[in-house]
Amino acid sequence: MRAKNQRLMLVVLAIVAVVGAVLLAMSALGEEAAFFYAPADAKAAPIDKPVRLGGMVAAGSVAHAADGVTITFTVTDGTASIPVRFAGIAPDLFREGSGVVAEGRFVAGGGFVADNLLAKHDERYMPPQAAGAMHKTESLKR
Numbered sequence: 001m002r003a004k005n006q007r008l009m010l011v012v013l014a015i016v017a018v019v020g021a022v023l024l025a026m027s028a029l030g031e032e033a034a035f036f037y038a039p040a041d042a043k044a045a046p047i048d049k050p051v052r053l054g055g056m057v058a059a060g061s062v063a064h065a066a067d068g069v070t071i072t073f074t075v076t077d078g079t080a081s082i083p084v085r086f087a088g089i090a091p092d093l094f095r096e097g098s099g100v101v102a103e104g105r106f107v108a109g110g111g112f113v114a115d116n117l118l119a120k121h122d123e124r125y126m127p128p129q130a131a132g133a134m135h136k137t138e139s140l141k142r
Contacts, residue, residue, distance in 0.1 A: 036101075039080040045106045053082060053112050054101040062096050075100060075112070086114040093119035 036052045037045045045051055053075055061074035070087045073096075084102050094100060094117055102114035 038077040039075055039082045040077050042080065042082050042106065042110070042112075047108055048105050050103070050105060052101050052103050053084065053106075053114075055082075055099070057094070057096050057098055057100050059096045075102065082110065082112050084112045084114050086117055088115075088117075090117055091119040095119075 035045075036054060039053070039055050042053070055075040055077040058074040058076045058081060061072075063072045064070070065072070069089075070085065071090055072083065072085050074081045075084055076082075084104075086102065086104075098119060101118040102112060103116040103118070104112055104114035106112050
């Protein structure tokens with residue numbers, strides 16, 4: 001085999017290896033990806049699949065259960081609201097009127113069960129996805 005053919009074969013094998021690695025990585029990440037939804041988009045959300053729900057904690061909606069661990073609250077984006085149940089220790093910055101991203105699953109009946117809560121960083125911070133979703137719903141109201 002000539003040197004030119006050997007180089008061509010090596011390049012083809014390298015390209016096949018890179019494409020195979022990319023496809024393998026995409027298939028592994030595709031199963032672990034959590035999509036983000038605002039409460040107004042919840043109608044299109046899959047039931048019992050891992051997703052993220054983001055928005056603001058509605059004022060007067062936080063209630064602690066008697067077990068001391070379970071918290072129920074409502075997440076709103078100004079247009080729609082979704083009731084959320086979380087069993088665990090909430091972040092220190094979690095409170096009414098603050099931004100929150102809840103990681104979990106939508107359940108039948110329109111509720112959301114959170115496995116993890118992410119609270120806002122400071123009084124001006126809002127997750128980029130939530131800010132974009134809230135900006136979109138604000139422009140629809142006008």
